[in-house]
Each structure stands twice: as C-alpha cells, then as structure tokens.
Amino acid sequence: MKSDQKIQQDVIAALQWEPVLxxxxxxxxxxxxxVTLSGHVDQYIKKGKAESVTKRVKNVKAVAVNISVEISSKDNNNDTEIGQAIVDAFRWNSLIPQNNIIVKVENGYVTLEGRVEWQYQKQEAYNAVKSLLGVKEVYNLISVKPAISKTLVKDQIKKAMARNADIKSNKIDIDISGRKVTLKGTAGSWQERSLIENAAWCSPGVTTVIDEIEVR
Incomplete structure (x- = not known):
C-alpha cells in the first residue's frame, strides 16, 4: 500500500499528463x-476530468472535489445563450430524447429534469451539456422509468463482465431491490470497478447503482 505522500505525487503527475488540465x-x-482536490478552473468539464483522472490512480480510496468553476469574461455567456446551445446540442444528438427533457439555466448553473427510458440517455444529456462554454455546474435530475426485470438485469451485468477483457474479477455480488442495484466484492483497479458499475447502469430499468466494490 502506498503512503499518502506517494499517492499525492502520483495524482499530481497524473493531472500534469492530462492535456485538458x-x-x-x-x-x-x-x-x-x-484525495481532496481544490482550486479553480475555467470550465466545468475540467472539474469532472480532474476527478476521473484522480480515480484512476492506484490506491486512491475516495475523491472529494472542492474545485470551483470560474468562467472568464470572454466565455461568460448569458443564460439565454447557454440555453440555446443546449437545445442545439440536444437536437444534433440522436441518442437524446429532447422532448422528454426540461432544461433550466440560472447564472450558468444548469438543471436537467424530465423522464427517459434508459440510463444512457440521461448520461448522454449530461455529456452534451458539461463541455459547453459558460456552464458552471450541471445538476442531472432526469429520472429513468422503464420496467425492470431482476433476472434480466443480473444476466445483463454478468454477460457484460464476461465479454469485457478489461474485467478480471469474478468476485462480484449483485443484489437488486426495486430499481436499485448494489454491487459488492473486489476489483483490481478503479477502471475495472468503473466498467462493472457501467455494466449495471446499462441494464434496462436501473435507476440507482450502489457501488460498494473495493479496489485492491
């Protein structure tokens, strides 16, 4: 197990290698x-990128993100411009059911609401917004409301794990309660843990994933 100082050094090195940051x-x-990340960035997407880069560093147990987004004057679009940019982004993305999503923009803070059938549609809407200029934060309150089959969900997750060469672990327990999936067990890396969690999110009807997988 690495010391905190070594983890800090590795995280800093990983951030330095990320061209966006x-x-x-x-x-x-x-x-x-x-790991606690602090400071200021000029785009919301950079805040998320710093978090994802940090999670990939070995022996990082958790990440607290205290980074604020401070938009430069040249990129500080007004709420109307941001809202129009979001509408345009949704219109050009065939994966997003734009008629099912309500967008609210206030001082650069974007709230997404509505109801979609699949988790990937909710995630795609978030992805379309997070990189737009002038966005300071994105609150993704879109709900996922299809029917759910416990047998189908477990089968989907197990098949996804089996066909993904990057997932080595076979020590994952899957518990389903309503629309909530709880994952337990061990993974060899944050990337492997993330792949397993994504497999759960991609299952029809899942609205909540509780990831209790330990990285060892």
Whole structure:
C-alpha cells in the first residue's frame, strides 16, 4: 500500500499528463488514501476530468472535489445563450430524447429534469451539456422509468463482465431491490470497478447503482 505522500505525487503527475488540465490550478491533499482536490478552473468539464483522472490512480480510496468553476469574461455567456446551445446540442444528438427533457439555466448553473427510458440517455444529456462554454455546474435530475426485470438485469451485468477483457474479477455480488442495484466484492483497479458499475447502469430499468466494490 502506498503512503499518502506517494499517492499525492502520483495524482499530481497524473493531472500534469492530462492535456485538458492545468495542474498548477489544482491543489491535491491526501489523508488515509482519500484525495481532496481544490482550486479553480475555467470550465466545468475540467472539474469532472480532474476527478476521473484522480480515480484512476492506484490506491486512491475516495475523491472529494472542492474545485470551483470560474468562467472568464470572454466565455461568460448569458443564460439565454447557454440555453440555446443546449437545445442545439440536444437536437444534433440522436441518442437524446429532447422532448422528454426540461432544461433550466440560472447564472450558468444548469438543471436537467424530465423522464427517459434508459440510463444512457440521461448520461448522454449530461455529456452534451458539461463541455459547453459558460456552464458552471450541471445538476442531472432526469429520472429513468422503464420496467425492470431482476433476472434480466443480473444476466445483463454478468454477460457484460464476461465479454469485457478489461474485467478480471469474478468476485462480484449483485443484489437488486426495486430499481436499485448494489454491487459488492473486489476489483483490481478503479477502471475495472468503473466498467462493472457501467455494466449495471446499462441494464434496462436501473435507476440507482450502489457501488460498494473495493479496489485492491
């Protein structure tokens, strides 16, 4: 197990290698394997990228993100422009059922609401918004409301794990309660854990995934 100092060094190095980020803008503190990111960035997408890069570092147990998004004056679009950009992004993305999604923009903070049939549609809507200029934060409150079959969901997850070469673990327990899936067990890396969680999210009817998989 790496020391907190070594984890800190590895996280800083990982941030420096990410071309989207300016590592000098991001502070990194580590306590008992829990990484806290702080600082300021000029785009919301950079905040998410810093988090995802950090989670890929070995021995990181959890990540707390205290990064604020401060838009530069040249990119500080008004809410009407941001709203129009979102409508355009949705219209040109065939994966997003735009008529089912309600968008609210207030001072650069975007709230997505509505109801879709699949988790990937909810995620695709979020992805379309997070990289737009002027967006400071995205609150994805879209609900997923299809029918759910416990047998089908478990089968879907197991098949997805079996056909993905990057998933080595076979020690995953899957528990389903209503529309909630709870994953337990061990994975060899954050990437493997993320792939298993994504397999659960891609199952029809799933609205909540509780990921209790330990990375070892």
């Amino acid at each position: 300016n590592a000098a803008e991001i502070g990194v503190a580590v306590t008992d394997g829990v």
